[in-house]
Amino acid sequence: VYCMLWYLRRVREAVVSTQSTGATDNGLITPIVFGANTKGLKQINSAMSELKEKASAGKLQPHEFQGGTFTISNLGMMGIQEFTAVINPPQSAILAVGAPQRKLVPADNENGFDVSNVMSVTLSCDHRVIDGAVGAKWLQALKGYLEKPINLLL
Numbered sequence: 474v475y476c477m478l479w480y481l482r483r484v485r486e487a488v489v490s491t492q493s494t495g496a497t498d499n500g501l502i503t504p505i506v507f508g509a510n511t512k513g514l515k516q517i518n519s520a521m522s523e524l525k526e527k528a529s530a531g532k533l534q535p536h537e538f539q540g541g542t543f544t545i546s547n548l549g550m551m552g553i554q555e556f557t558a559v560i561n562p563p564q565s566a567i568l569a570v571g572a573p574q575r576k577l578v579p580a581d582n583e584n585g586f587d588v589s590n591v592m593s594v595t596l597s598c599d600h601r602v603i604d605g606a607v608g609a610k611w612l613q614a615l616k617g618y619l620e621k622p623i624n625l626l627l
Contacts, residue, residue, distance in 0.1 A: 502528050503561060505541045514625070545570060555593035565602040568615075569595040592619070 504524035506517055527533045542565055546558040549572035558569035571593035580587040594615070598608040618625055 497528050497531070499531065502533065502538055503541065503544055504528055504533055504538050543567070549573065549592065555595060557595050558597055560597050560599055564599070566596060566598045566608065569597070571595075 504521070504527070506512070506520045506524070509517055512520070524533070524537065527537070540563065541561070544558070544561055544564055544567040546567060547570040548556055549570050552572050554574060555571040556569050558567040560567050573590040573592040575588055576591045577586045578589045578591070579585065594612070596608050596612050598605060603611075
């Protein structure tokens with residue numbers, strides 16, 4: 474979500490409203506956290522928890538799940554390693570998050586490798602709003618934050 478600050482500088486969107494896909498007994502729903510670009514991690518987490526409770530109880534109002542600018546869809550918690558998510562109009566992009574996998578990665582040690590958790594993410598962009606090259610740069614920024622989360626606090 475903090476990559477949205479990066480996103481704001483490159484896309485002509487004044488406010489970022491992010492959504493997270495969630496399953497309910499009645500199907501998928503994507504509640505919106507409005508103004509996510511102005512909130513901290515604690516505020517976003519609190520807002521998402523409240524919205525998920527309302528969604529589970531079937532008490533979300535239409536304005537709480539229609540619209541938005543960006544969705545995060547996580548099938549990783551179901552063991553899906555990678556997938557491609559479809560953009561929910563009128564949004565500009567959706568991020569598909571897969572399950573982490575333990576993989577061998579090169580390292581400067583006596584073995585020449587380490588075992589690390591590697592996660593796949595796929596960004597789908599509406600090219601009328603976000604150029605593919607801009608989307609790729611956004612993914613680079615996201616990768617940097619995921620690899621060094623302390624940078625989110627700086």
